[in-house]
Amino acid sequence: MSGIHSAYTDITNVISQTVACLAEAANAGVLHRDISAGNITIRDGQIRVIDWGCAKLLNTNLPGIKEVASEWGFDLDEIKENDKACNGIIGTPAFMSIRVLLGHPTRCLIDDIESLFYVVLQALSYYSHGSSLFAEPQVSKNTLAALAKVGLVANRESYLRILGIKKCPDNVKVQLDTLRQLLFCRDNQFIGGELIENQSETRIIYLNLMRRLMGNELFERVCRVPAGSSNA
Template identity: 30%
Template sequence: MDPNPIRTPEDTRGQLADYGHWLNDQQATRTFAPVFYLHGHILTLHAYYRGGLYIIELGELCFDTNYWTSSGAKRIQSCLMQFWFLLTLESDIFGHFCDVSKKPRSFIFSPKGKGDDNGKGDSKIEVLYSVSQDVKDVKDGAALFCIKETIARYSYMIGRHVHLFKGTYNGCAAVLKLSWTPVNRLPEGAAYAILNKRPVECIPEIFSSGLLISNLNGYRLEFVLMEDCGQPMAEYLKGKANDQKDELVSRFVEQLTLCLAQANDTGVLHRDISAGNVCVKNNKVYVIDWGCAKVIGWGTAEDAARDTGPTQPSHIDVAEQWGFNATTVGQVEVAKDPFTGTPLFMGIPMLSSSPIRGILDDLESILYVVMDAVRPAGTNRDDVQGFKFLDSPSLAITRWGLIQGGGILLKGFSVDGISPSLKKLIRVMRRFLFEPENKVMNHQLWSNKKFVRRANWDAAPEFMHPKAVELLKEDNGQLKRPAEDEINAGPFKKLAL
């Protein structure tokens, strides 16, 4: 409420926006946050959608008790009737609401999709409803996901907006991910649909996925119900003895390189390799969170229409199943290449906003994840030179300085006190990434945005899975990079920004 009858003060607008953000953040499937605002004698509805704000004026709600007229009473009655009408609308008409008084404990999924007989669109499985009490009887084969805890995650009002829940699904530890994603970006479920058509190891098992809302003010709401993949690699290694770490880290790096190589061969680039997205369960590493992934080769209509192999659907089929335009999404994702990812774990060219992005950039991120995971327990990431983030260009130059020598690199990331075998692993990865002809890359790595990096394939067998070497070396390090017309994606570059 605000007594000012003429205008809305800026600080009040800020408080309303904060409240709208809080509602959207607390209730994962809410399509918008309605705030009823009484200023002066006027009642308005502020609807905070994820893509913008809509204001509906409902009418007068206050009157002077010393001056009563029948017309004033009618105005008040009209306003109250509009207000009550909005409050009593069914949720599927007015928008999806969770119980505002209690946190939901379970989500119930429909037993089958809405696709046609040919199987197209069968990923469009809907959440029937969320419930705030335990459910004992789930009928008609519906799937029940029971929430145990919410995974804390900061969200913004623009861009991707993600909610994560840990719980159980059919007795298995599982994670439910609800994502509000701009409709011109690739849905995470579509990336998994492609990855799962070929053997790609070390990715989560997907129990169910689909669209809840296909387009609401430029955003889609999708869900992915997946296996719980354990804890981040750094946390997993904390309780391990040094000799165990030596064996485990070497094995994890092999598994990671195989996963990324198989995904790249399938046509998917992760683009957000970070400490939080590399997890371990039962001594097996997993690459999670493919929400920032890009399908390689969707820059043109011709690319989008082609088949990528006899065991995969064509790109057009995937796009139809998930309700988006493959060509448009492909061009937007190419334009987004330099801006996608977690800055602390981005490669040097990406920190320098290079428009050329490929698997080598993800493999460089693996190097930083490894050094972060084996860092001694007494050090803080913020105090480590190689992770000290002022801005992206500064971090790029700092890291370029650190790669000039193996010892400098180890000291700069505070890992100079680790075992000889781990030091050797990091030095071999450095040689693979930054010494293509046994000579350290010069300043063009960060200063020239069109610099095409190459790898030292002689070093690859010393740390990489043999199958990964076989898959990646076929392309001599170019690895399905975007064509020049994709890099200069014209109006789509502006759209992505």
């Protein structure tokens, strides 16, 4: 089994399968909350999201939650106990969403997908340099880390260049741009300031962008309409 750093030629598959996995889990009432490079593994071309110990159960009564727990190998009772001991900023700081770094208490699917965006950027940086320029922020500096991420993703044309990423296949860039649009834009306008200022989550999961990320087959299998989503 290998990780994302060894999957340069298959990053589009990593993105589509991971987004599908996270969406399916969210539909069943589970958020991962610690998406990182070490928690995405690959075996025989199949992507597996592991280490669900920091997960959040949104609703233990939703149908399908036991099947999701069995498929991805986590214990529902253990997650319930861990959640009691965790605070709102649980996760790996380098991959935390901007809103989580700023200490906002609510988490949703879009935070997990934002973490995937940073994982892919780190992997591409690793391929370009043999090591990652994607810094691990200190917990005491979370606000500065959040502001740095807003600056990083503000410009569609420069976020790869800022990280010194010179090698990025066209199909990977298309998916990264789609992720950026889903996570940081509304009506094609950048909303970084809104992410910093607003106390409540205002982002919408656009189903057309989710379909573009997953592909038609995975999208049709996985996506019921999540809360806060739009077909626009």
